Amino acid sequence: MTYRIVQRLADAARPEDLFQGQWQNRRTKLDDFKPYLHERWAEGCTNAGTSGKRSRLTATRVATEPSAPTSSRFRTSPIAPAARPPSPRTVTGWILTHPDTLPESKRLKLKSVLAGCPELDALTRHVRAFGKMLTQLQGAQLPQWIKAVRADDLPSLHAFANGLERDLAAVTAGLTLPWSSGVVEGHVNRIKMIKRQMCGRAGFGLLRKRVLLAS
Structure with a gap:
């Protein structure tokens, strides 16, 4: 029995050839939902991740069942997911x-x-x-x-x-004159950085010396 099953799987040329046996036409819990799943697939809802793992399992089983009339189209013509929009x-x-x-x-x-x-x-x-x-x-x-x-x-x-x-x-x-206070602002920022480096542990005298020696 095991040998025949292995041999049948090895000789299968198409996925449809694997769906053989007494369970092939047996009613399942998915039968009541197949029309809805086919309708959603036709509308372009092919991203199973949007509905969770249960929907992914359901869509996969329906798409691969031989009784589904459009199962071959589901497997051979997947709809590419939409490109991710750029971030703000x-x-x-x-x-x-x-x-x-x-x-x-x-x-x-x-x-x-x-x-x-x-x-x-x-x-x-x-x-x-x-x-x-x-x-x-x-x-x-x-x-x-x-x-x-x-x-x-x-x-x-x-x-x-x-x-x-x-x-x-x-x-x-x-916005009109060619002069700018950018240089002054740069010096102010540099002095503030030197002051922060001392963590408030020194007075104005040391700050003045550091500024003059740094320049």
């Missing part, structure tokens, strides 16, 4: 990157993301317009930029625009 951090990096330096593949992915979200598309336009003002010293366009931002439903960007408007003259000068 990734999309942010694409938006903040200059369009001319963004690789073509990432540019196309960003275009696909923006096509599905009008708010994000508007945000991208405003961010890039502000970046152009910043790098090309076009501070005179700041009032128009703020007006364009308020025309869109972007509350977070509205708050940023309100902050700029509270100190409009200084921001406009910063």
Whole structure:
């Protein structure tokens, strides 16, 4: 008996040849659910992981049973899972990157993301317009930029625009004049770092000596 079973399995040319025996047409607990499972498969729900291990087992058994009329199609024509969407951090990096330096593949992915979200598309336009003002010293366009931002439903960007408007003259000068306080801010950060290294164990005299000797 065991030899005949082994021989039958070895001689099987197709998976369907393995489904032989008295249990082949026996009713199972899955029979009542087969129409629903076939319908869900036809609708494109082929990812068993979305429904848990029980659904994976059920879908696998139904798809491989010889009594299922579409079992061959299930095995030979699987539907590829949808591509995983990019993370918010990734999309942010694409938006903040200059369009001319963004690789073509990432540019196309960003275009696909923006096509599905009008708010994000508007945000991208405003961010890039502000970046152009910043790098090309076009501070005179700041009032128009703020007006364009308020025309869109972007509350977070509205708050940023309100902050700029509270100190409009200084921001406009910063976006127009060639001078920058970046060097001063760098020295301030360096002094703070040296102070933190001493963990509050020394006074101003030692801090002054360390700053002067470090420079």
